Amino acid sequence: MAVKTINTGFRSIVYRSGYIYNWTTKRLYDQHKKFMSIAKIIGNGSKKVLDLPCGTGFLTHYLPNNIIYEGWDLNRKFLIKIRKDWNRGKAKPKKIILKQNNIFDFDEYPDNADIIVFCDILHHIYPNHIDLVENAKNFAKKIIICEPVAVRPQDNMNGHDALARTVIKISKYFPERLIKILDFLFADNDGINSFEQRSCWKYNNESLKELYYHLGFNKIYNILDDYIGVWEG
Ligand SMILES: C[S@@+](CC[C@H](N)C(=O)[O-])C[C@H]1O[C@@H](n2cnc3c(N)ncnc32)[C@H](O)[C@@H]1O
CATH class of the missing domain: 3.40.50.150 (Vaccinia Virus protein VP39)
Known part of the structure; x- marks a missing residue:
């Protein structure tokens, strides 16, 4: 390749x-x-x-x-x-x-x-997520989005298995500066998008669904911390 x-x-x-x-x-x-x-x-x-x-x-x-x-x-x-x-x-x-x-x-x-x-x-590219989705509507008849309610352990994250749930529970008590260092070395730092912008993704179940509806995604499914939304043009 x-x-x-x-x-x-x-x-x-x-x-x-x-x-x-x-x-x-x-x-x-x-x-x-x-x-x-x-x-x-x-x-x-x-x-x-x-x-x-x-x-x-x-x-x-x-x-x-x-x-x-x-x-x-x-x-x-x-x-x-x-x-x-x-x-x-x-x-x-x-x-x-x-x-x-x-x-x-x-x-x-x-x-x-x-x-x-x-x-x-979308949580990686905040606050440009709306721009991305709106532009993409020109290129397909259907768009599927899937995002977690939150990405900071202090917010609404739960995790899937026991290890993830324990790590999230413990790190809820970590100061912001330590979270930022851990993110940089071991977590969601993709080398493209900043911690400051990514960590603005703070939703709960209701406000994330509202964002989806606002973007025109009317079919919504919940899987654990994630919400899948479907837009059809
Ligand atoms: C959390 S992963 C999600 C990947 C995949 N969709 C999944 O669900 O497993 C985020 C990915 O976005 C990529 N990424 C972030 N910003 C990007 C951009 N502007 N253009 C292309 N890739 C980007 C990163 O390299 C990373 O692989």
Whole structure:
């Protein structure tokens, strides 16, 4: 796979390896249920799915073979992990296109995508999330978003397994400065978006649903700390 290299800033350990990212996110969220649900909403017809950003491509494990999948992410290591999964048969779509692109490069969006998926990204790009979603509406008939209610342990996060729940419970008592250091080294620091902006994502169940409705996402499903929303144009 020829992926051009775009350098990003310092990334936490989680964003340095696709394996560590998958191990960590499985503890935090019910990945199986989440991506199964998104795949179910995408459905079985022959469609082109644009996954922005694709991360390690967990979604590809749940998509049917007849789908053309295009994933963008600035993290090159994650794209390479997807290609490895595809070679091993773990990533299911018959055709996979991977690009190390910025998701705000609207000029590069393909004009034949049926569905755009924004999973676990809006909280990374706050306060530009509304701009992203509104622009994306010009490029697909359906958009699926999936976000957690909060990303700071002090707020509404619970976690999926016992380890994640314990770490979150303990870190609720940590001062903000320590949280910032831990984020930088071991947590959600993707090397692209600042802690100050990411940590503004503070919703509860009701206010997150209100944001979804405000963006025109009328079908909403809850999975643990996550809400999936669907927009159809
Ligand atoms: C929490 S991960 C979510 C990935 C995937 N959608 C998932 O659910 O596993 C966030 C990803 O966004 C990528 N990212 C952040 N800002 C980006 C941008 N402006 N353009 C492309 N990728 C970006 C990071 O590299 C990281 O892989």
